[in-house]
Amino acid sequence: MTDRPRRPVRLPSAAFEVNEGGLDPAVTLRIAHDSARALVHRVRASDDPDLVERMVAFTDEHGLDTLAELWSRAGARTLPGVLWRLSLLRALIRSDPPGVALLFQRGSEVLATADPVIAGAEAPTGPDEIRVLADAVLRGVYVGDVAVAFERAAAFCRTAAAGAADLADDADAAADDTRATELTSRAARLAASARDFAACARLERAGSLD
Template identity: 55%
Template sequence: MASDFHRPTRFPPGMFEGFLGGEDPARISRVAHDTAAALLARVRDDPDPEVVARLVSYTDEHGIDAIAELWSQASAKSLPGALWRVYLLRTLIRQDPQGLSLAFQRGSELSHTIDPVVAGAPVPAGPDEVRELADRILHGLFTGDFAVALDRAAAFARVAATGFASHADDADAADAVQPDRPAALTTRALRLTELADELSSCARLWRRDALD
């Protein structure tokens, strides 16, 4: 299936679109859960660094569509749903590292929680640093504590959401050169907040051995 996708699919910043599934939702759900569980079990049983590296960079070669076709329609609180969301977050970071790094930096300055620490990004975190962080988080799903990796992804998303919301306030107070910019930034903040909530829920389920 992956051979059908040769170039990465680029999303405009902030786009969290769904993908249409096949005609049999039950079959799609079964395939999504089976492939996610099999992949995770195989890599954890034999965590070959080259294999992990290929999995982390898989969407760079094949595009996010290749992952989406398998997992994007799965429940947000499921193993395939969790894997899909971390891959999606990595893709968004790599497509707009400047915007995400600025949002994360602003969010870190405004946050009153431990989220910036949990995310694990250096301070200050520039585009290169957030790209590296995205890779480390995804790497952690396959080789480290799965729940910790989900928590790190959720923390990054929450901090960045705070930053985008702050940037939206700034844009709203500025002149009307880009009248749609505040709404676009607010939408990104809301989507990232939703993503963070879903990832946190998955982390809690994993710790209770209830994420499948």
């Protein structure tokens, strides 16, 4: 993690009102929805090839705080909510590439579904491959098919959840109760995220993700 100063981020004036607690919660959520829609549409409509890369790198540059102010309280099955959770998923992957790669690789070995292929990571999946996947899934929101990006995120989470559950069984067999409990909880969280991403993909395809 770098100690260099972060560049200031320009936000609409309404965002500062939100930060100060000056807006009704309903208005705050409306701003979250409007800003998420405007961001996605602006990037997708741009002819600037560097804009997508800058958006993918945004959380590395500024952290998640700026997004959190507007998007983190939105429902998981809304556009701002799924964008927030997608950025959070990428940040979590990048915070521990070896650990996440282990979950994904184990899940790839035990699953009998196409999820590892849909997620799109190269096999065998190591830390470098999992970092590439994290960037590719987020980049997919701004180029290509948005629903596909959410489907890839769902497939990733299902694969990693299966890996975490299988590793939990190993830990349980080795009488490592703490590790088994930790992995079981992680598997449950990943499975829940997978359901939310999959639901958002269906909503996006139906034209009703807001």
